[in-house]
Amino acid sequence: MRHLFLILLGLFIGIFGTVMAISAWxxxxxxxxxxxxxxxxxxxxxxxxxxxxxxRCAAATVLPHIEAMQAVAAxxxxxxxxxxxxxxFERESRAFRDVLAAARGIGSDDCSAxxxxxxxxxxxxxxxxxxxx
Ligand code: HEC
Numbered sequence: 414m415r416h417l418f419l420i421l422l423g424l425f426i427g428i429f430g431t432v433m434a435i436s437a438w439x440x441x442x443x444x445x446x447x448x449x450x451x452x453x454x455x456x457x458x459x460x461x462x463x464x465x466x467x468x469r470c471a472a473a474t475v476l477p478h479i480e481a482m483q484a485v486a487a488x489x490x491x492x493x494x495x496x497x498x499x500x501x502f503e504r505e506s507r508a509f510r511d512v513l514a515a516a517r518g519i520g521s522d523d524c525s526a527x528x529x530x531x532x533x534x535x536x537x538x539x540x541x542x543x544x545x546x
Contacts, residue, residue: 446492450485457481458538461531470524476517482534483513496545505541512537 457478464474489506496502512533519530 450489450492453485454482454538458535465524465528465531468524470527471522475519475527479513479516483510486510486513498544501544505544509537509541
């Protein structure tokens with residue numbers, strides 16, 4: 414009876430230790446650059462939405478957010494590859510850079526001109542997430 418208890422205890426400690434080791438290994442040694450990059454994109458996307466809702470659509474307000482997203486978008490492949498489907502990831506990343514490049518032209522006091530461009534940027538977030546997230 415006592416031996417059985419010790420065997421079960423050893424088994425339990427072994428399983429527990431393995432689970433802890435695997436989760437420590439998966440969490441990596443430092444901050445996760447992929448989630449960090451996405452957090453930056455999410456911040457600027459939310460800031461743009463807030464600006465639109467508040468009726469702030471001048472280039473000086475909108476452009477810094479677009480530029481910050483462009484800086485992240487330029488490095489998506491080195492941060493994410495390899496994926497299960499690198500060709501699609503590269504295609505989605507290029508399309509994202511294209512809508513951002515097109516969005517550089519925005520910024521007028523007329524929010525109705527800015528809204529569809531911001532919509533295009535957000536649509537490209539969703540397009541990549543549908544495949545990869
Ligand atoms: C080319 C692909 C691609 C594009 C474009 C993209 N994402 Fe992502 N995103 C991903 C992938 C892949 C993940 C999953 C990352 C992970 O869980 O490690 C992700 C995850 C996220 C997450 C969750 C992060 C977390 O901590 O779980 C947020 C938020 C996010 N993306 C926001 C955005 C926003 C906002 C945009 C557009 C402005 C965007 N993403 C554009 C590929 C993309």
